[in-house]
Amino acid sequence: MKNFPQSFPNTRMRRLRQTPWVRSLVAENTLTPADLVWAVFIHDGEGRVPVGSLPGIDRLSVEEAAKTAKRAESLGIPAIALFPYIGPEGKDEEGTGALDPDGLVPRALRAMKDAAPGVGLITDVALDAYTSHGHDGLLDPDGTIPNDATVERLVKQALAHAQAGADVVAPSDMMDGRIGAIREAFDEEGFTNMMILSYAAKYASGFYGPYRDAIGSAQALSGDKKTYQQDPANSDEALREVALDLAEGADMVMVKPGLPYLDIVQRVSSTFGVPTLAYQVSGEYAQIMAAAQNGWIDGDRVIMESLMCFKRAGASGIITYFAEKAAEVLNG
Numbered sequence: 002m003k004n005f006p007q008s009f010p011n012t013r014m015r016r017l018r019q020t021p022w023v024r025s026l027v028a029e030n031t032l033t034p035a036d037l038v039w040a041v042f043i044h045d046g047e048g049r050v051p052v053g054s055l056p057g058i059d060r061l062s063v064e065e066a067a068k069t070a071k072r073a074e075s076l077g078i079p080a081i082a083l084f085p086y087i088g089p090e091g092k093d094e095e096g097t098g099a100l101d102p103d104g105l106v107p108r109a110l111r112a113m114k115d116a117a118p119g120v121g122l123i124t125d126v127a128l129d130a131y132t133s134h135g136h137d138g139l140l141d142p143d144g145t146i147p148n149d150a151t152v153e154r155l156v157k158q159a160l161a162h163a164q165a166g167a168d169v170v171a172p173s174d175m176m177d178g179r180i181g182a183i184r185e186a187f188d189e190e191g192f193t194n195m196m197i198l199s200y201a202a203k204y205a206s207g208f209y210g211p212y213r214d215a216i217g218s219a220q221a222l223s224g225d226k227k228t229y230q231q232d233p234a235n236s237d238e239a240l241r242e243v244a245l246d247l248a249e250g251a252d253m254v255m256v257k258p259g260l261p262y263l264d265i266v267q268r269v270s271s272t273f274g275v276p277t278l279a280y281q282v283s284g285e286y287a288q289i290m291a292a293a294q295n296g297w298i299d300g301d302r303v304i305m306e307s308l309m310c311f312k313r314a315g316a317s318g319i320i321t322y323f324a325e326k327a328a329e330v331l332n333g
């Protein structure tokens with residue numbers, strides 16, 4: 002019998018690329034609106050206010066946020082992640098506003114749940130929007146961020162979100178032990194079904210710049226977040242973070258930023274086999290939009306490609322400011 006070697010010219014890889022139907026048949030990954038979490042900024046004022054560093058993105062009033070929840074529902078986007086803009090008058094040293102059961106986030110949660118009960122609502126647990134110094138935790142006079150005292154406040158913030166109807170709390174603060182503390186408090190208060198999405202592997206990144214504008218913490222931030230967020234040089238450390246957060250009761254984990262950290266997404270999802278979300282952060286959005294606005298790249302094409310890359314790396318979902326746009330494209 003003749004030998005058929007698995008090499009050219011018997012094997013021609015281009016055969017399976019020659020038409021759209023066969024490319025779609027052999028595609029290894031798919032992207033649908035169900036993979037997306039829509040990242041949304043809210044504010045306490047009226048209507049929509051554009052965010053300068055994020056072209057196409059507005060801060061939304063509570064009323065607009067409720068409309069957005071309906072829009073997500075009609076586009077097939079399963080969930081929305083909320084991020085509050087708090088003006089200087091709402092900030093103090095201890096981020097007290099974060100604990101207010103009638104604060105902006107709880108009010109938005111109620112309005113959105115009313116408008117679209119079937120859309121998942123995810124909240125950010127961290128103090129940075131509410132602190133006058135812009136850190137995710139408390140700030141001691143010597144410039145350190147005290148871990149355990151911060152965790153006590155985060156627990157209260159998470160409870161306020163649960164009471165207002167959040168489906169998932171997503172602690173983004175990177176304090177040690179906060180997942181376990183929040184899980185324990187939820188169980189004590191009867192919120193046994195509350196989901197926790199841990200920002201387990203969150204890096205100290207320059208890609209968060211536009212976000213800090215959007216939530217009004219950019220001018221406020223003194224120093225950087227390197228004593229609690231991870232060093233971009235590290236990868237094994239991310240696996241330790243994820244293991245700890247899962248042991249403490251996280252249901253899903255997140256890697257952040259996204260595209261520059263796809264190796265971490267890949268390692269986390271293949272090592273743990275747990276739902277792993279990736280966050281395409283503000284700086285990633287801004288880069289794509291700036292180049293697209295200059296006509297240097299085809300914006301829509303790059304948006305869709307970047308989202309597919311997250312899926313290929315093993316992400317179960319992607320938090321993105323492009324969610325509405327991408328869902329529109331996907332829905333044709």
Ligand code: PBG
Binds near residue numbers: 126
């Ligand atoms: C902090 C938080 C940040 C982001 C989400 N939650 C910023 C930070 O850690 O400084 C960044 C998101 C983005 O850049 O899109 N609570």
